[in-house]
Amino acid sequence: MSGMDLDGFIVHAERLNEASARIFKLSPRKILLQNSFSVPLVFVFHLHPQTPFITTMKFSLVLASVALLLPSLSGAVKLQYDNTYDNRNTALTSVSCSDGANGLITRFGFQKFGDIPQFPHIGATSSVAGWNSDQCGTCWKLSYTNGSGKTKSIHVLAVDHAGSGWNVAQAAMDELTGGQAVALGNVDVTEKKVAVSHCGL
Incomplete structure (x- = not known):
């Protein structure tokens, strides 16, 4: 994907907890999701080296974000x-x-x-x-x-x-x-x- 600028690239993804769509903004190697709890969840993605399209995304949830999110979920x-x-x-x-x-x-x-x-x-x-x-x-x-x-x-x-x-x-x-x-x-x-x-x- 050399020569392709991913900053500002918009991907529509399905919300995990609803049937509606969410919009994710991608920058190189990072995706920032502003969730309904107003807690930023940071994920890392990897691009397939042989294709100009994103074929795989591997999301890794930052543990600190989980710690912030849990109190909101538990009430x-x-x-x-x-x-x-x-x-x-x-x-x-x-x-x-x-x-x-x-x-x-x-x-x-x-x-x-x-x-x-x-x-x-x-x-x-x-x-x-x-x-x-x-x-x-x-x-x-x-x-x-x-x-x-x-x-x-x-x-x-x-x-x-x-x-x-x-x-x-x-x-x-x-x-x-x-x-x-x-x-x-x-x-x-x-x-x-x-x-x-x-x-x-």
Whole structure:
């Protein structure tokens, strides 16, 4: 392929996770893919020496990119307890998901934490941006793996805003960690949004 400038060469390739096409920009011996996680994945390709066409491409994923990508895939966040969410008599007017079109008072008629099905499996999450967020009343599967490698999961209803990760009722964290909420303080969990039926709605 001597004399052929590959800079700026555009190849249409099929996305691995969708049936639609992606565009890859090739430069000599490198291909840079900007993926949906905004993490650059760097690959190396080799050209067949006997033909003016690209007949083979051997992709080698840079390990550092994998390390950056994994947290996004797993949905890992911090979780801690806040006794605010243990009090069943707390009025829903005190949280972000109160009234408004997306609020729990408006949608379900709940007035207190204790009115929510599966209380005290409630909490605050960074997914709720603030008052009347469209993430109010969403249900999340939170999974914790202890030091022995045993994983426990619970479902928690989003009722409030958190700056980062999750703040949940101590009772919920105790259930998740085998009664270790106070001893542990905070833990790493994975989060996955699921159908609200898992939270009793």
